[in-house]
Amino acid sequence: MKLEIELVPDGCWYSNLRSALPPALWDKIRKDAYRRAGGRCMVCGKKGRLEAHERWSYDETSHVQKLETVVALCHDCHSVVHIARTQMMGDGDRAMEHFMKVNGCTQSEFHRALGEANTLQQRRNLIDDWQTDISWIKRFSEGRAF
């Protein structure tokens, strides 16, 4: 699927990257993502206001949560990616509609994808010693990211 749900396991270092980095560096990372996106959401292509999203991978063997990249998404795609939070804020239906539109899928396919994301999260929740790899930041600072 083009637009995927990314649930963060409980034991993971989640606190926004932005709050852990010097504000000027985060600003540079964010603006670079917007520049790469060329003013369009990197997932659905919608023009307009963009939001920066940190994309992580999770290695269940080495227990490493690794920052892979920072992408620029429109608000609707961002709300799908963080659907657990979106649902808590009462905006779940809108996110579901957007997921179906972008992926060209049915409501049952949405529910299946959500179920799979939840299963994956529950499995990763069993790991309680996640390590964080943010070497991407170093490569970014040196102009070697992506």
Ligand SMILES: [Zn+2]
């Ligand atoms: Zn979008």
